[in-house]
Amino acid sequence: MGAPKVVVLDYGFGNVRSAVRALERVGAEAELTADRTAAQEADGLLVPGVGAFAACMEGLRTVRGGEVVDRRLAGGRPVLGICVGMQILFARGVEHGVETEGLGEWAGTVERLDAPVVPHMGWSPVEAPEDSVLFAGVRDERFYFVHSYAAQEFTQGHDDFASKHYTPPRVTWAHHGTPQRGARFVAAVEDGPLSATQFHPEKSGDAGATLLENWVRSLA
Amino acid sequence: MSVAVRVIPCLDVDAGRVVKGVNFENLRDAGDPVELASRYDGEGADEVTFLDVSASSGERETMVDVVRRTADQIFVPLTVGGGVRSADDVDRLLRAGADKVGVNTAAIARPELIAEIAGRFGSQVLVLSVDARRVTGDVTTPSGFEVTTHGGRRGTGIDAVEWAEKSAALGAGEILLNSMDADGTNAGFDLEMLAAVRDRVGVPLIASGGAGTPEHFVEAARAGADAVLAASVFHFGVLTVGQVKDAMRAAGLDVR
Numbered sequence: 380m381g382a383p384k385v386v387v388l389d390y391g392f393g394n395v396r397s398a399v400r401a402l403e404r405v406g407a408e409a410e411l412t413a414d415r416t417a418a419q420e421a422d423g424l425l426v427p428g429v430g431a432f433a434a435c436m437e438g439l440r441t442v443r444g445g446e447v448v449d450r451r452l453a454g455g456r457p458v459l460g461i462c463v464g465m466q467i468l469f470a471r472g473v474e475h476g477v478e479t480e481g482l483g484e485w486a487g488t489v490e491r492l493d494a495p496v497v498p499h500m501g502w503s504p505v506e507a508p509e510d511s512v513l514f515a516g517v518r519d520e521r522f523y524f525v526h527s528y529a530a531q532e533f534t535q536g537h538d539d540f541a542s543k544h545y546t547p548p549r550v551t552w553a554h555h556g557t558p559q560r561g562a563r564f565v566a567a568v569e570d571g572p573l574s575a576t577q578f579h580p581e582k583s584g585d586a587g588a589t590l591l592e593n594w595v596r597s598l599a
Numbered sequence: 600m601s602v603a604v605r606v607i608p609c610l611d612v613d614a615g616r617v618v619k620g621v622n623f624e625n626l627r628d629a630g631d632p633v634e635l636a637s638r639y640d641g642e643g644a645d646e647v648t649f650l651d652v653s654a655s656s657g658e659r660e661t662m663v664d665v666v667r668r669t670a671d672q673i674f675v676p677l678t679v680g681g682g683v684r685s686a687d688d689v690d691r692l693l694r695a696g697a698d699k700v701g702v703n704t705a706a707i708a709r710p711e712l713i714a715e716i717a718g719r720f721g722s723q724v725l726v727l728s729v730d731a732r733r734v735t736g737d738v739t740t741p742s743g744f745e746v747t748t749h750g751g752r753r754g755t756g757i758d759a760v761e762w763a764e765k766s767a768a769l770g771a772g773e774i775l776l777n778s779m780d781a782d783g784t785n786a787g788f789d790l791e792m793l794a795a796v797r798d799r800v801g802v803p804l805i806a807s808g809g810a811g812t813p814e815h816f817v818e819a820a821r822a823g824a825d826a827v828l829a830a831s832v833f834h835f836g837v838l839t840v841g842q843v844k845d846a847m848r849a850a851g852l853d854v855r
Contacts, residue, residue: 396696400671430721496825498723498772500803502603502645502855521603521855523645523676525698525723525772555602582676582698584640 401581428463432472465575494556520586529564605826651681670696717770727771731759751779781809797823813846
C-alpha cells in the first residue's frame, strides 16, 4: 500500500507550503489544490487558515469548501482543520463585533481571548484526554499557537443521538493569560472523522510532526 | 504553566549570506542562512528571524529564495524583515514560506501600511520592528526614548513608546523592540525601555539588542518581554539556545 494521499485545501489562506512540507515529512503524499474531486477523494483533507474568520469563510465559499467538508464527513472521510481552519468549523465567529456564520460542524462561538497579552503567540502546553489518538506520545509537549480568537466552550451537541455506537468528541484544552485574567479554550477536537487543532502542528517542531504522523497513520 | 518565553536567534542576511556587525557597522560574514537556521531549530530555537540587510532589489530576490529553502528545512516559525515596503512585499515573503514579516522604516514613513498589511493578512503576520534609543542633546520625547532609522544613525524625534502603542492599535501583532544603545554591547537589554513599552502595549513584545549572558535573557523576560532575540552571541558560539533556556528555567520562567 502506498503513502496516504492528503489534499491541503488551497483557498488562499494559510501557510500552505509549510503544511505540505510537514505532511511529506511524516510520510504522506501531499497535494496543494482547490480541485473538488481531488479534495473529495483524498485519504485526508487538511483545511489550513490564518487571518480573519470572515475572510476565510469567504475564501472557502469561492472553492465551495464547506460542501467538500460536509460530503467527506458524510462518507466518514477524515478532515483536519488547523488554526482558523478549525475555528470555521464552529457555528459562528465574532470579530470586531461582527458575527459571521461558520460551517457549524460543532456548536459554539469563536470569540476574542481576554488576557493581558493578545495575540496568544508562542508555545503552550495542552490538556489532552487520555484516549486521544492525535496526542499519542506528545501529551506533555508544547505546541505553537498564534491566534487572538478561540472557542472557549465546547457543547457536546449530539446527546439526542446518543447510542452505544456514538463516541463523544475528545476535546483538548489550553489556557492563555494569567490566573487573574485569562481564558481556557479549545486547543483540539477529535470527533470521528473530523479533527482540528487551534495550534499549528506544522510549526510545532518534532511534537507537531508526531501529531501529524498520528493523524496520517489513522488515514491508512 | 503558561506560554513559554520564546528564544529567537536572528540572522542578518546580506545577498544570501549571514552577517552581523557591532552596531550594524563592519559587517562580518558568518555563513549560510539555511544551514544556520536549521542548526538553531535543532538546538531548540522557538522561532528563527531573518533580517535582510541587502541594499539592492536584486539581492532581495535572493532573499526570497533563501526564505523558500529555509522554510523547507525548519518546522518552527520563521520571521523575515528588512526592506519590506508594501503589502505586496509581505505577500511575496509569506508565499515563499515566511510565517511572519517584520516591518520597520516603511511604517514610520507611512503608518497606514500597518493597517493595510493587517487587513490583508491578519495581525498575526506583522511584527513591527522599532529601533529605539535614549534621547540625547536637544531632543526630548515624553518617554525619553526615540525611534531611529538607518540602523540607529538617524533620530526621528518620534516617541518610541507612543509609536509602539500606536502601531499595535493600527494592527501590528507583535513589537520587536531593538535598543540601538545596547545593540552590539553584550551588556544586557535596555530593561527600562522594555518595561516602559510593556506598560503601554498589549501585544507580544520581543526584546532585542544587548544580550551577552544567559542572565540578560532572564532579566528581559522579567521586565515584561514575551520573547528574547539575539544574533551575535548565538552565531559566534558564545551562548547556545539551550544555555539560555536552562538559565530561564532555573529562574522559574516557562520555557519549551
